[in-house]
Amino acid sequence: MIIEKISLHNFGPFYGDHEIKFNIAEKGVHIIRGGNGQGKTSLQRAILWSLYGKVLDRSGQPIRPTSLLNLNAFEDDIYEFWVTIFFKHNNEDWSVFRKMSSKIHSDSKYQENMILNVIKDGQIIAGSDSQHEIERLLPYHVSRFYFFDGEMLRDYEALLEQDQDSTKLLKDSIEYVLGVPYLKIAKEDLSFIEKQFEKERNKLIKKMGSSNLQEVAENLQSVMADIEDKEKLITVLKEQKDRLRTEILAKKRELADLSEVRDLAQSRLNLEMEIKDLDARKSQILAKMQIKVSGLYKTLLIPPAQNVISKLEIKSNDVLEAYNKRQELKNIVSRIEKDIAEQKCSLCGAILDQEKVINLEKELKEAYTKLELIGEVPEPPMDLVFYKKRLQGMISEAVQREDFVEINKDLSDIDYKIAVLSNKLTDIENKLSGIDSEMPKKLEIEIQDAVRELGRIDGLEEAAKEDLTELIKTKGEWERIMASIPQKELDELNKKIYCTSSLVQVFDDAISKYRDERRSDIEKTASEIFRQIRSKDEFDHLKINDRYGLSIITEKGKSLDRGEWRSSGEEQLVALALIGALNKCAQIKAPVFMDTPFGRFDTKHGEKVLKFLPKLADQVVLLVTDREFRKGDEAVLEENIRDDFTIKYLGENEGSVIKKTS
Amino acid sequence: MTNIFGDVRTLSASDKAKTCMKQLVVRGFFKEQVDVWRLGASLGILTGNVEKGEKRETFQNINSLDPESIFAAIMIGLHPELEPEDRLKLLVDHAEWGIREIFKQSEIGTLDFSKLGLPTNNNKNKI
Numbered sequence: 001m002i003i004e005k006i007s008l009h010n011f012g013p014f015y016g017d018h019e020i021k022f023n024i025a026e027k028g029v030h031i032i033r034g035g036n037g038q039g040k041t042s043l044q045r046a047i048l049w050s051l052y053g054k055v056l057d058r059s060g061q062p063i064r065p066t067s068l069l070n071l072n073a074f075e076d077d078i079y080e081f082w083v084t085i086f087f088k089h090n091n092e093d094w095s096v097f098r099k100m101s102s103k104i105h106s107d108s109k110y111q112e113n114m115i116l117n118v119i120k121d122g123q124i125i126a127g128s129d130s131q132h133e134i135e136r137l138l139p140y141h142v143s144r145f146y147f148f149d150g151e152m153l154r155d156y157e158a159l160l161e162q163d164q165d166s167t168k169l170l171k172d173s174i175e176y177v178l179g180v181p182y183l184k185i186a187k188e189d190l191s192f193i194e195k196q197f198e199k200e201r202n203k204l205i206k207k208m209g210s211s212n213l214q215e216v217a218e219n220l221q222s223v224m225a226d227i228e229d230k231e232k233l234i235t236v237l238k239e240q241k242d243r244l245r246t247e248i249l250a251k252k253r254e255l256a257d258l259s260e261v262r263d264l265a266q267s268r269l270n271l272e273m274e275i276k277d278l279d280a281r282k283s284q285i286l287a288k289m290q291i292k293v294s295g296l297y298k299t300l301l302i303p304p305a306q307n308v309i310s311k312l313e314i315k316s317n318d319v320l321e322a323y324n325k326r327q328e329l330k331n332i333v334s335r336i337e338k339d340i341a342e343q344k345c346s347l348c349g350a351i352l353d354q355e356k357v358i359n360l361e362k363e364l365k366e367a368y369t370k371l372e373l374i375g376e377v378p379e380p381p382m383d384l385v386f387y388k389k390r391l392q393g394m395i396s397e398a399v400q401r402e403d404f405v406e407i408n409k410d411l412s413d414i415d416y417k418i419a420v421l422s423n424k425l426t427d428i429e430n431k432l433s434g435i436d437s438e439m440p441k442k443l444e445i446e447i448q449d450a451v452r453e454l455g456r457i458d459g460l461e462e463a464a465k466e467d468l469t470e471l472i473k474t475k476g477e478w479e480r481i482m483a484s485i486p487q488k489e490l491d492e493l494n495k496k497i498y499c500t501s502s503l504v505q506v507f508d509d510a511i512s513k514y515r516d517e518r519r520s521d522i523e524k525t526a527s528e529i530f531r532q533i534r535s536k537d538e539f540d541h542l543k544i545n546d547r548y549g550l551s552i553i554t555e556k557g558k559s560l561d562r563g564e565w566r567s568s569g570e571e572q573l574v575a576l577a578l579i580g581a582l583n584k585c586a587q588i589k590a591p592v593f594m595d596t597p598f599g600r601f602d603t604k605h606g607e608k609v610l611k612f613l614p615k616l617a618d619q620v621v622l623l624v625t626d627r628e629f630r631k632g633d634e635a636v637l638e639e640n641i642r643d644d645f646t647i648k649y650l651g652e653n654e655g656s657v658i659k660k661t662s
Numbered sequence: 663m664t665n666i667f668g669d670v671r672t673l674s675a676s677d678k679a680k681t682c683m684k685q686l687v688v689r690g691f692f693k694e695q696v697d698v699w700r701l702g703a704s705l706g707i708l709t710g711n712v713e714k715g716e717k718r719e720t721f722q723n724i725n726s727l728d729p730e731s732i733f734a735a736i737m738i739g740l741h742p743e744l745e746p747e748d749r750l751k752l753l754v755d756h757a758e759w760g761i762r763e764i765f766k767q768s769e770i771g772t773l774d775f776s777k778l779g780l781p782t783n784n785n786k787n788k789i
Contacts, residue, residue, distance in 0.1 A: 283690075290693040293775060297697075297704035300779045301736055304707055308739025315742075387735035394732050404776035 001094075001137055001590040002619050003047070003087045010073035010081040011049075012042030015655035023642045024088070027618045031634075031661070033626060034647035039656035040623035043647065044147055044595050050083035050098045052140050053114060053131075058149065060250050065100050065110035072655055079105050089137060092121045096134060138590045141176040145582045146617075150572075150596040177586045178518040180511060187507035194500040198224060201482075201493040220478040223471055230468040237461040244454045251447050258440045264428050271425045275418055282414045289407045292399050299398040305391040312391075316384040319377070326377045329370050336364040518585065519544055526550075526581035533573050533608040542577060550574060572601065576609060580616050591619035598628035607636050614640040666734045667724060667753075668746030675699070675721035679758050682765035691768060696727055699757055701778075702764055706756025707736060708779045713758035 005021045008014045020043070022030050034040045045063070049055040055063050069081050080101030087094050097117040102109035118130035125133050138146065175181060202224075205217035339345055340360050343352045352360070483494055527541035540555045552560045552574065576597070583592060594613075598606045610633060613620050622629065634641060644661040675683070679702075683695040692698045699722070706712060728734055737749050744752065767773035 286690045287693075289775070290691075290697070293692055293701065294694075294697040296775055296778070297700040298732065300701065300704035300708045301732065304736055304740060305732075308736055311739055387731065387738060390731055390735045391739070394730070394735075401776045404774070408774060408776060 001087050001089045001588075003085060003591050003621075005084075005086040006043070006047060007084040007086075008043075008046050008081075009083070010070040010078065011046045011068060011083055012070060013039040013649060013656035014042070014046075014658075015070045015072040018656075018658055020645060020658050022619070022621075024619065026642065027614070028620070028640045028642035029614055029637055030619070030621045030643040030645070031629065031641060032621060032623045032645045032647060032658075033629065033661055034623070035625055038649045039647045039658075040625075041149065041595050042656070043658075044149070044593050044623060046083045047085055047593065048143060048147055050085050050096050051134050051138065051143070053098060053116065060246065064107045066105055066107050068100070069105070069110075070655060072653070074105060079103065079110075094121075094137075095119045138588055139176055141173050142586065142588060144173060145177055145579055145586070146588075146590045147593045148579065148595070148597075150594065150598065174522075174582060175515070177582045177588070178515070178522070180515055180518070183507055183511045183514060187504055187511065190500050190504045190507060194497055194504060195224075195228075197493055197497045197500060201490065201497065204489055204493065205482075216478060216482050220475065220482060223475045223478060227468060227471045227475060230464050230471060234461060234464050234468065237457050237464065241454060241457050241461070244450050244457070248447055248450045248454070251443050251450070255440060255443045255447065258435075258443065261432060261435055262440065264432055268425060268428045268432065271421050271428070275421050275425065278414050278418050278421070282411065282418070285407060285410050285414070289404070289411070292403055292407070295397065295399045296404075298394045299401060302395055302398055305395060309388050309391050312384045312388045316381050316388070319381050322374060322377045323379070326371065326374045329367050329374065333364060333367045333371065336360050336367065340364070521585050522578075522581045525584050526577045529580040529612065530574065530577035532612050533577065533605065542574065550578065573605060573609070580612070583617055589618065591621060592617040593621045593623065595623040596625060596628060597622070598624065601628075603630075606633070610636040613637070666738045666746055667750040670724070670747065670750055672720050672723055673699075673727055673750070673754060673757075674718035675754070675761075676716040676718045676758060678716060679718075679761045680721065682761050686765060686768060689768060691764075691773065696722060698761055698764065699727055700733075702760030702762075703733060703753060703757035705760035705763060705779050706758070707740070707753075707760075709760075711759040711763070712752065712755035713762060714755050716758070718754065718758075 002024050003022060004024055005019065008018045010016065020032075032040060032043065045055045045068075049068065055068070057063050069079065073079075073081065080099065082097065082099035084095060084097040087096075095118070097115075097119075099115045100110040101113050101115075116127070116130050118125040118133055120133070198220075202217050202221045205214065335346055339352065340357060343357065344350070345352060345356075479494075482490075523542060523544045526544065530539070530542050538555050539552050539560075540557075541553050543551045543553050543559065545551075554560060598609065601609060606628065613622070614637065634644075645658055646661045647656055647658050649656045680695075683692075683698040683702075686692050686698050687695055692701075733753060737753050741749050741752060764773065764778070767778075
């Protein structure tokens with residue numbers, strides 16, 4: 001099967017008519033890009049819904065038809081949606097058209113009015129056969145290996161736990177891929193024929209009327225009825241167990257998601273602590289900065305202060321000089337006046353004669369003149385001196401600008417670290433929003449209850465099987481008695497019963513042998529793929545046990561327990577190797593759709609897986625986000641890219657659209 | 663000692679300047695509003711810029727803002743010819759401009775104390 005075109009109408013986020021046409025002239029990889037919530041998973045679901053009329057969400061629950069209708073269509077009161085897939089299979093052109101419509105928005109009404117049209121090479125396939133034809137091309141049970149969701153790889157990784165119960169459904173699906181059920185169906189058909197012969201024989205015995213035979217036949221019939229009842233009981237118990245296992249698996253998956261939540265919560269706590277420490281460090285630096293800043297004004301005032309100091313110096317010096325000169329003259333006047341009055345020199349003590357007195361009077365006059373010239377001189381400007389000293393002191397106390405360079409650097413470093421951590425914190429908080437913290441505990445209790453119930457049903461099944469073994473033994477005894485009674489017609493039936501019974505045994509052995517061979521094929525192919533994408537060279541190959549449990553074998557032949565190499569990226573590699581092998585070994589050829597398959601890979605492993613993809617199937621469709629399929633990844637796929645589309649959600653009014661990537 | 667600023671004992675500030683000072687303290691650049699005022703006034707004096715006109719109301723006592731009489735010394739040294747009241751008004755005008763400038767730089771993320779008041783390539787003459 002190679003998908004050529006998909007047409008959608010009002011399906012999921014796709015409002016109105018949309019179409020995606022693949023270039024299938026050559027084998028290769030088709031890329032469909034889109035961020036989260038743009039419509040990639042919905043596109044994959046549209047294909048599955050078109051093929052099977054049902055589609056599951058990520059918790060394994062069916063999505064209701066009312067949830068499949070586009071919201072805008074619903075608001076427009078248009079209650080119809082459809083999907084058509086056009087594909088080629090064995091050189092024949094096929095189309096599958098599925099439509100749901102109703103007058104009211106109701107799940108049951110949509111279901112009632114579902115239309116399925118399957119056309120093969122222009123011939124319409126009759127209604128009841130159409131679903132059967134699809135199942136023949138790609139059985140629903142195996143579709144999970146062709147349309148898989150990277151988010152669901154955990155289911156496959158569960159195989160690595162070697163837990164034989166929890167993955168039974170997955171193992172059954174694997175057997176479907178390998179074709180084991182065809183042999184099982186043949187065996188069941190033969191068992192049915194054997195029972196028919198036995199019933200015929202009983203009727204014959206009754207007809208023959210012999211009392212001996214009658215008694216043996218009645219006993220045989222009674223035992224056979226008991227066997228049938230027991231077989232029915234065992235089937236019912238098995239179904240109950242399957243349901244419980246599915247429930248347990250879903251709950252374990254949910255719990256695993258929540259354990260990631262616990263890890264995230266711890267990371268959030270650590271980040272919050274780191275940010276708190278950085279905030280405290282920042283506060284210390286800010287406090288240091290504030291102290292420096294409080295003195296920075298003095299630094300800024302240095303240039304004007306230097307200017308003022310020099311101005312003040314000039315001004316105060318001028319005033320002081322005049323003051324000192326006047327004071328000196330005043331002293332001279334005072335001395336001369338005293339000498340003249342006392343007629344005695346105050347300097348040498350000599351008595352002054354008339355001539356000397358005249359000279360002194362002359363000197364006094366000159367001093368008066370000079371004093372007059374100087375005029376009034378104010379007191380020395382002590383406040384100017386005070387301010388000058390203040391400013392000089394200020395300059396010596398000023399903060400160094402260079403101190404702020406280091407503070408700025410420290411603050412920038414801390415701000416950067418806080419921003420990085422805050423971004424991480426926001427991511428985690430987004431992931432954690434709306435999660436119930438009590439949920440893990442509730443789930444653990446529910447899982448324990450379900451496991452207990454499973455144990456109880458196991459006990460009932462064991463008891464029923466023991467009873468069945470006893471009944472089969474009793475039946476065998478009655479058959480031996482029956483065989484000892486010679487009757488020709490009866491002999492014929494006995495021979496037929498013997499033949500069919502032998503054939504049942506042959507098919508039983510064949511199933512076991514076929515299963516072993518196919519498992520060996522898968523093991524070889526998975527190992528081959530694993531070597532191409534493995535994370536470590538010392539991991540040599542994969543080993544698959546009889547219940548499809550997986551282990552890694554090292555170069556030295558050691559079988560590694562999952563706990564010894566646990567890493568989500570490596571687990572995903574092993575799961576991908578298994579899926580690749582199942583695709584290659586399957587009897588069915590179909591395209592492989594991979595939705596967000598690289599979520600947990602680093603760049604190196606992402607590249608390895610990308611290189612391997614073109615070998616996985618004739619048509620591989622990658623539904624990827626820009627985070628997992630980055631710029632340059634196209635080069636890794638080399639010449640194998642056939643198409644490159646982008647799904648974009650344009651908003652509430654227009655919904656999602658599919659366009660060629662520009 | 664001469665009374666450089668006359669009889670006025672308090673300094674005033676506009677509502678805008680008060681808001682800027684408050685914000686700068688909240689953002690952690692400064693410990694107290696008086697630190698913003700002093701740095702703003704010194705930036706205005708250094709660059710010769712003033713902001714006039716807006717209505718102003720009492721902000722702080724002069725002694726609290728200029729306990730070491732540094733602004734008094736600077737203002738008397740730079741403007742001995744002015745009347746004390748005019749000298750005080752000029753100091754307030756410088757502070758108004760400087761406070762707004764610091765706030766503006768913090769808003770656009772260019773506030774760098776190591777370079778505050780130094781000439782820049784873009785604005786050599788202004789700051």
